Amino acid sequence: MKGLVTAFVGSVIEAWAELRIHRTRVLLSLVGVAVAVCALTSVVALGNIAQQATIETSERSSGRPATLYVSAYTADGSAPPTATMDKTWNEALERYSVHYASRVNQQQVSIQFIDGVSPVNATLVDQPYGTMHRVEVVRGSWFGETDATRLAPALIVNDIFWQRLGSPDLATHPTVSLVGSKPVTAVITGVIAALPYEDQPSMMMLNDSYTRLAEQLATDASYPSYPSYEMWVPPSVSAELTTRLQSDFSASLGEGATAQVNRQDYAAYGDDPFLPIKLMISGVAVLVLLLGALGLVNISLVTVRQRIQEIGIRRSFGATAARVFFAVMMESVVATVAAGVVGVMLSILIVKSPWVEDVISQGVSDIPAFPLDAALLGLAAATVVGAIAGLLPALVAVRVKVIDAIRY
Amino acid sequence: MTFLELRGVGRTVSRPDDRPLVILDGVELVVEVGDRLSIVGRSGSGKSTLLNLLGLLDSPTEGEIFLDDEPTRHFSARRRDVTRGRDVGFIFQQFNLLQGRTALENVMTPLLYDTGSAFWRRRAIASEMLDRVGLGHRLSSTPDRLSGGEQQRVAIARALVRRPRLILADEPTGALDIETGEIVMALLDEIATASDAALVTITHDPAIAALATRRFRLEKGALVDAAAPVLAHEGAPGHPFADPSGSDS
Structure with missing residues (x-):
C-alpha cells in the first residue's frame, strides 16, 4: 500500500x-x-x-409525463353536468390515490381596470395545476392550500395584466374588481410571465373560488366552456389507468354521453x-x-x-x-x-x-x-x-x- | 563479504546472418562490499555488456549471477528493476543527466522510485548529497549551465543518493580532461568509501584503472587479471569476439 x-x-x-x-x-x-x-x-x-x-x-402547455386528460360531451355537443363529472372525478382520484389532479376550464371575466372594463381570459384550475404544468410565478407565489376558501378570491395574473394595474408591489396585497351583478374584489397574489404569443391580460383563478362567485360575475354566456380534467400519474401506470378511467366515466355518465381519456404530454408518442x-x-x-x-x-x-x-x-x-x-x-x-x-x-x-x-x-x-x-x-x-x-x-x-x- | 558473484557467465547474441556471436564467455567474478574493481579492454571487448549484466540490465545466456547468494536468473522483471534501483548506482561517460531538470531534480530522480521515507525526504537527501560533492551552491542549475566536471559530480551524487551497494561507472572520466578526471575519481572513491559501496569502473584509461585495488582486463570475451600477459591477437576486424564455430569470419 x-x-x-x-x-x-x-x-x-x-x-x-x-x-x-x-x-x-x-x-x-x-x-x-x-x-x-x-x-x-x-x-x-x-x-x-x-x-x-x-x-x-x-x-x-400539456403537462408532465404522464398527464391524462378526461373530457366528456353529450350527443348535442354540450358538456355533461358539472356535478356528475366532479363527483366521478373525485371518486376516481380517491380510488386510484392520485394526488396531482386539476380541473381546467376557461372563462371570460370582466375586470375593472383604471381605464375601463375589459374582458379577460381566466383559466380556472385546482391548486396542484402549478406543479403539474411547471407554472413559474415570477412575483408572489402560486395558490396555497387555503386560497380556495378566501372571501376575496386570489388571482394569479400575467405580467401584462400586472403592468396594466401599474405594477403594484404584491406585498401591498393589490386588489382588482371583478365586474358582475355584484362586483367581487379579488387579491392578486402572484404574477406569471406572459406566454410568447400573449398580448392581452390573462389570469388564473381557483375553480372552487370561481364556482362560489359564478352567479355574481358577468361572464360571457357565448364563451364555450368545456372543462377538462387532468391528472399527473406515473408513466408506467398511465395506460392501465386510461382504460379504467374511460370505463369509470362511461359508466357514470350513462348512455348519451361520451367520455374520452387520453395522454397529451410530449412523451405520449414514443419512448x-x-x-x-x-x-x-x-x-x-x-x-x-x-x-x-x-x-x-x-x-x-x-x-x-x-x-x-x-x-x-x-x-x-x-x-x-x-x-x-x-x-x-x-x-x-x-x-x-x-x-x-x-x-x-x-x-x-x-x-x-x-x-x-x-x-x-x-x-x-x-x-x-x-x-x-x-x-x-x-x-x-x-x-x-x-x-x-x-x-x-x-x-x-x-x-x-x-x-x-x-x-x- | 560477497554480495555479487558471476559464475561462468556468458553472453551470446545472434548476428544478422543468425550465426551466434559470443561477447562474453565464462566470466568469473566476485564483488565484495567496499571493493574497488577496474575493468579495461579495447572497444567492443564486451565491457559494456559486462556492466549491463552486473547492473541487472541484461541477463546472461550462460552461467549464473548471484546476488546475496541468490541466483538472479529467475528474478521477475519488476524485481530486477526494484533491486537495481535499490542496490546499483550507474555513472555514465556522457553523464546522462536529464536535460531541463535542475541538478537537484536530477539527484532527486532515483529517490522517486524509493518506497520508504526517502521518497518523502527526497529534496533534503538530494540537497545533502549535492552538498557532499561540492555543488551545494548549484542546486538550481540545469545541466547546460554546468561544466563537464560539475555534470559528472551531479551524476555521482545521483548514483549514490540511494546509498547503493554497487556503483557501476562506465568510462566516468571519458568526457573530462585529465585533471578534472582525477578530481572526479578521487571524489567518487571518497564517497563510495563513506557509504561502503563497491565500485566497478570500466575504463580505457590505464591511470584510472590503476586506482582500483583489483584490476581486470576483458580479452576475447574472457575476464582476466590485468596483471596477466596480453594475449597475441589475430588482428581480425571482428576481434576480440570469439566465434564458437571456430571458423574465421
Missing part, C-alpha cells in the same frame, strides 16, 4: 515535471484538446438547454422524442473529440520517441516498466485534465454569453442554467482522451530497451 502511494505520487510528480519542462510543446498540443473539449461541452450544453427548454415548454437530436449531438461531439485526441496521440508519439534516452536513464535508476507506463500515461492525463478544465470554462463563457443565450432562447421565457452534466462530461471526456492518447506512447515507452536507450 505504501509502495502504491509513493508510486502514484511519484508518477504525478514526474508527469508534472515533464509538463513543466516542455510547457511550450504541451501547451501547443493541448490547444487542440481544449478546443475539442470546449466544443464537446458546448454542443452538449446547448443541446441539453435546448432540450430542457423544449421539455419545459411542452410541460407548461424518447428527443432521441434523434441526442444521437446527432452525441455523434458530432464524439467526432470533435476524436479529432482532438488524434492530434494529441500524434504529438505524444513523436515526443516519447524523443525521450527514449530519458526513459532508459530512469529505468537504470529503478523505474519499473509499470512505473514508466503509468508516468507517461499520467503526463497525458494530467495535461488533458488541465486542458479539459480550460475547455469547460471556455464553454461556459460561450454558452452563457448574452449573444448565444439570445439565439438559443427564442420562444423560451427562462434559460436553464449551464448543465452540470455537460461540464462533467467535458472533464470525463478530457480524462478518457488523455488516458487513450497516453496509452500508445506509454506502450512505446515500456518497449524501450534500457541498454540501447542509455546509449541513444
Whole structure:
C-alpha cells in the first residue's frame, strides 16, 4: 500500500515535471484538446438547454409525463353536468390515490381596470395545476392550500395584466374588481410571465373560488366552456389507468354521453422524442473529440520517441516498466485534465454569453442554467482522451530497451 | 563479504546472418562490499555488456549471477528493476543527466522510485548529497549551465543518493580532461568509501584503472587479471569476439 502511494505520487510528480519542462510543446498540443473539449461541452450544453427548454415548454402547455386528460360531451355537443363529472372525478382520484389532479376550464371575466372594463381570459384550475404544468410565478407565489376558501378570491395574473394595474408591489396585497351583478374584489397574489404569443391580460383563478362567485360575475354566456380534467400519474401506470378511467366515466355518465381519456404530454408518442437530436449531438461531439485526441496521440508519439534516452536513464535508476507506463500515461492525463478544465470554462463563457443565450432562447421565457452534466462530461471526456492518447506512447515507452536507450 | 558473484557467465547474441556471436564467455567474478574493481579492454571487448549484466540490465545466456547468494536468473522483471534501483548506482561517460531538470531534480530522480521515507525526504537527501560533492551552491542549475566536471559530480551524487551497494561507472572520466578526471575519481572513491559501496569502473584509461585495488582486463570475451600477459591477437576486424564455430569470419 505504501509502495502504491509513493508510486502514484511519484508518477504525478514526474508527469508534472515533464509538463513543466516542455510547457511550450504541451501547451501547443493541448490547444487542440481544449478546443475539442470546449466544443464537446458546448454542443452538449446547448443541446441539453435546448432540450430542457423544449421539455419545459411542452410541460407548461400539456403537462408532465404522464398527464391524462378526461373530457366528456353529450350527443348535442354540450358538456355533461358539472356535478356528475366532479363527483366521478373525485371518486376516481380517491380510488386510484392520485394526488396531482386539476380541473381546467376557461372563462371570460370582466375586470375593472383604471381605464375601463375589459374582458379577460381566466383559466380556472385546482391548486396542484402549478406543479403539474411547471407554472413559474415570477412575483408572489402560486395558490396555497387555503386560497380556495378566501372571501376575496386570489388571482394569479400575467405580467401584462400586472403592468396594466401599474405594477403594484404584491406585498401591498393589490386588489382588482371583478365586474358582475355584484362586483367581487379579488387579491392578486402572484404574477406569471406572459406566454410568447400573449398580448392581452390573462389570469388564473381557483375553480372552487370561481364556482362560489359564478352567479355574481358577468361572464360571457357565448364563451364555450368545456372543462377538462387532468391528472399527473406515473408513466408506467398511465395506460392501465386510461382504460379504467374511460370505463369509470362511461359508466357514470350513462348512455348519451361520451367520455374520452387520453395522454397529451410530449412523451405520449414514443419512448424518447428527443432521441434523434441526442444521437446527432452525441455523434458530432464524439467526432470533435476524436479529432482532438488524434492530434494529441500524434504529438505524444513523436515526443516519447524523443525521450527514449530519458526513459532508459530512469529505468537504470529503478523505474519499473509499470512505473514508466503509468508516468507517461499520467503526463497525458494530467495535461488533458488541465486542458479539459480550460475547455469547460471556455464553454461556459460561450454558452452563457448574452449573444448565444439570445439565439438559443427564442420562444423560451427562462434559460436553464449551464448543465452540470455537460461540464462533467467535458472533464470525463478530457480524462478518457488523455488516458487513450497516453496509452500508445506509454506502450512505446515500456518497449524501450534500457541498454540501447542509455546509449541513444 | 560477497554480495555479487558471476559464475561462468556468458553472453551470446545472434548476428544478422543468425550465426551466434559470443561477447562474453565464462566470466568469473566476485564483488565484495567496499571493493574497488577496474575493468579495461579495447572497444567492443564486451565491457559494456559486462556492466549491463552486473547492473541487472541484461541477463546472461550462460552461467549464473548471484546476488546475496541468490541466483538472479529467475528474478521477475519488476524485481530486477526494484533491486537495481535499490542496490546499483550507474555513472555514465556522457553523464546522462536529464536535460531541463535542475541538478537537484536530477539527484532527486532515483529517490522517486524509493518506497520508504526517502521518497518523502527526497529534496533534503538530494540537497545533502549535492552538498557532499561540492555543488551545494548549484542546486538550481540545469545541466547546460554546468561544466563537464560539475555534470559528472551531479551524476555521482545521483548514483549514490540511494546509498547503493554497487556503483557501476562506465568510462566516468571519458568526457573530462585529465585533471578534472582525477578530481572526479578521487571524489567518487571518497564517497563510495563513506557509504561502503563497491565500485566497478570500466575504463580505457590505464591511470584510472590503476586506482582500483583489483584490476581486470576483458580479452576475447574472457575476464582476466590485468596483471596477466596480453594475449597475441589475430588482428581480425571482428576481434576480440570469439566465434564458437571456430571458423574465421
